[in-house]
Structures are given as C-alpha cells and as structure tokens.
Amino acid sequence: MAAIRVIPCLDVKEGRVVKGVHFENLIEAGDPVEHAAFYSGERADELVFLDISATIEGRKTMVDVVKKVSEVVFIPLTVGGGITSLQDIEKLLKAGADKISINTSAVKTPGLIKEGAEKFGSQCIVVAIDGKQSASGWEVCIESGKTPTGIEVKEWAKKVEGLGAGEILLTSIDMDGTQKGYDIQMTRTVADNVRVPVIASGGAGTLEHMSTIVKEGKASAVLLASLLHFRKYTIAEIKNYFREHGLEVR
Numbered sequence: 001m002a003a004i005r006v007i008p009c010l011d012v013k014e015g016r017v018v019k020g021v022h023f024e025n026l027i028e029a030g031d032p033v034e035h036a037a038f039y040s041g042e043r044a045d046e047l048v049f050l051d052i053s054a055t056i057e058g059r060k061t062m063v064d065v066v067k068k069v070s071e072v073v074f075i076p077l078t079v080g081g082g083i084t085s086l087q088d089i090e091k092l093l094k095a096g097a098d099k100i101s102i103n104t105s106a107v108k109t110p111g112l113i114k115e116g117a118e119k120f121g122s123q124c125i126v127v128a129i130d131g132k133q134s135a136s137g138w139e140v141c142i143e144s145g146k147t148p149t150g151i152e153v154k155e156w157a158k159k160v161e162g163l164g165a166g167e168i169l170l171t172s173i174d175m176d177g178t179q180k181g182y183d184i185q186m187t188r189t190v191a192d193n194v195r196v197p198v199i200a201s202g203g204a205g206t207l208e209h210m211s212t213i214v215k216e217g218k219a220s221a222v223l224l225a226s227l228l229h230f231r232k233y234t235i236a237e238i239k240n241y242f243r244e245h246g247l248e249v250r
Contacts, residue, residue, distance in 0.1 A: 003248045004214050005045035005221035006238050007199060008228045010035055012051050012081075015065060017229060030229060032065060037072040039228070042235040045250050047073055048169070048223060050101065050128075051081025063095045070096020078126055078169075084109070089116050093124065101169055103128040104142040107149055107156075110163055117164025126199075127165040129153060131186055132173040138186050145173045157190045157198075165196060169223065172202035177226065179205025187217035199223050207233065207241040214247055 010017050010032045017030045032049065039047055049069055051062055066079050079092050080101030089100050106113055106127050116125045130145050131138040131153040138153035157168055170190055172183035182203045191198045197220035200213045210222045227233050239249040 002197075002220060003250045004219075004242055005199075005250065006235055006242075007046045007048055007221050007223050008035070008039045008044050008235075009048040009050065009201065009223045009225045010069075011225060012049060012062070012065065015062065033068045033072055035229065036069040039235070040073040040075050044075055044235050045221070046076040046078060048078045048080070048101065049097075050079075063091060066092060066095045066097060080126070080128060085112070086115055086119060089120060089124070093120065099124050099126050099167070101126040101128045103130065106160060106165075107140065107142050107151065110159070113160055113163040113165055117166070122164050122166035125165050126167045126169050127160040128169040128171065129156060129160075129190075130171045130173055131183070133183075133186075137189075138183075141173060145176075153186060154189050154193050157194050161194045161196050167197050167199065168194060169199045169201060170219075171223075175203030176201075178203055179227070181205060181209040182213040182217060182219075182222075184213060184217045187213055187219055191218035191220075197221065207238060210238060211242060211245050211247060214242075215245075 012032050017032050017035055036047055070077055076098040078099040078101050079097040083100055083102050084105045092100055130141045132141050140149045140151040140153055140156050142149055170187055172186055175183050180203055182200050187200045199221040200217055200219035201223035204210055204224055204227055213219045242249045
C-alpha cells in the first residue's frame with residue numbers, strides 16, 4: 001500500500017473558511033490564508049481549497065484568495081469551485097494551484113475532464129464526487145449537494161477515470177459534518193472499481209474513523225476539515241496514530 005496522505009480541506013465562502021453538516025448550516029471557521037499557512041507548517045501532505053458557493057452563485061473561483069494561499073504553502077494545493085473551462089483551469093494553475101477539482105462541471109460537461117487531462121496531465125485533474133445514499137446504492141449530487149443527478153456513484157467513478165481523471169475526491173453527503181465516521185461501504189465500492197487514488201471525505205470524528213476508512217474503505221487519503229480547523233487533532237497526532245496501527249505515512 002502506498003503512503004496514506006492526510007489532507008486538510010478549506011471550504012471557503014465569501015472569503016472565509018466555513019463548515020457545516022450535510023453541506024448545510026454553515027458556521028465560520030477562520031481565515032483561509034492563516035489556516036493554509038498553519039497546515040503547511042504542520043506538514044500536511046496536501047491542501048484542498050474549495051470555493052463552495054462559486055458554482056451556485058454562477059461565478060469563478062476567487063483567484064486572488066488562491067494566490068494568497070499558494071504564497072504561504074509549501075505543499076501541493078488542489079483548488080475547486082466554479083471551474084467550467086480549460087481557461088479556468090489554466091488561470092488557477094498560474095495562480096499557484098497544483099491540481100484542480102471539478103464536480104458540477106464534470107457532470108454537465110464530461111469532456112472537460114478529458115480535455116483537461118490531455119492539456120495539463122491527469123495528475124492535475126481531480127474529480128470530486130458528492131454521493132448520497134439511494135434505494136439502489138449511492139447517487140451523485142451536484143451544485144454543493146443540492147441537485148440529485150440520477151447517476152450512480154460507482155458507475156460515474158469508473159467513467160471519470162476512463163476520461164482521464166487522476167484522482168477522485170469522494171464525499172459522503174450523509175456523513176458530512178456528523179463526526180460519526182466515513183461511509184466505508186461507498187468508499188470501498190468506488191476504490192474497488194477504479195485504479196486511481198480515492199480521497200475519503202465526510203464524517204471523520206475520531207482517529208479510529210480515519211484508520212478504518214483506509215483499512216476497510218481502501219482510501220488512499222483522508223480529507224479533514226472541522227477536526228483540524230478547531231484543533232481537535234494535529235496532523236502529527238493523526239500520522240503517529242496511523243504508524244502505530246501499521247499504516248505507512250509520508
């Protein structure tokens with residue numbers, strides 16, 4: 001097994017970091033640049049910056065904030081939110097992003113995955129999938145989880161890999177913000193059906209949740225927000241716990 005990555009996530013709205021439950025009831029959690037600098041110093045493996053209201057508000061990602069964040073971090077930076085074209089991708093890469101994350105636009109314009117991978121390389125293209133439990137499994141939702149698509153999560157994961165996505169950021173809407181644990185079954189189902197790394201997101205509450213989603217859910221990385229923003233755990237504590245439980249970390 002490759003080394004497991006620990007990745008803080010900055011969900012940003014109106015220039016501030018926010019966190020909610022099931023993508024709703026958002027509360028402020030600080031300044032994105034300050035958090036980014038802190039996590040870089042904490043030796044996080046990567047950082048994810050998601051402008052969560054860009055798509056809903058019909059605007060582009062806040063490039064100025066991305067630039068400020070990129071100036072204070074010395075770890076790979078993934079940026080998402082409101083990306084709809086190759087020009088958007090190029091602008092964010094020039095602003096300091098190492099990878100871009102697309103969700104709604106990937107569903108609406110799947111060709112963007114292929115075009116982005118061909119022009120910038122698969123390693124730059126992360127497809128974020130927000131899944132919600134349904135009668136038949138898990139359904140892909142877009143527009144910050146507000147719009148169900150009728151697309152099955154596993155099948156969509158396989159399709160985006162085929163189009164050239166280099167990584168999948170998989171979030172359980174049902175578990176998001178609950179701190180009751182990741183959706184192990186959904187994560188394992190996706191990981192078993194693709195060859196690219198799967199980042200698990202949504203539901204972490206304890207160190208055991210994190211190791212379980214790696215061991216049983218076959219995740220390649222854990223994405224964390226409130227547990228880190230409110231300093232319940234440090235990156236070092238998480239990595240030490242992983243080592244103690246037989247998991248390799250960077």
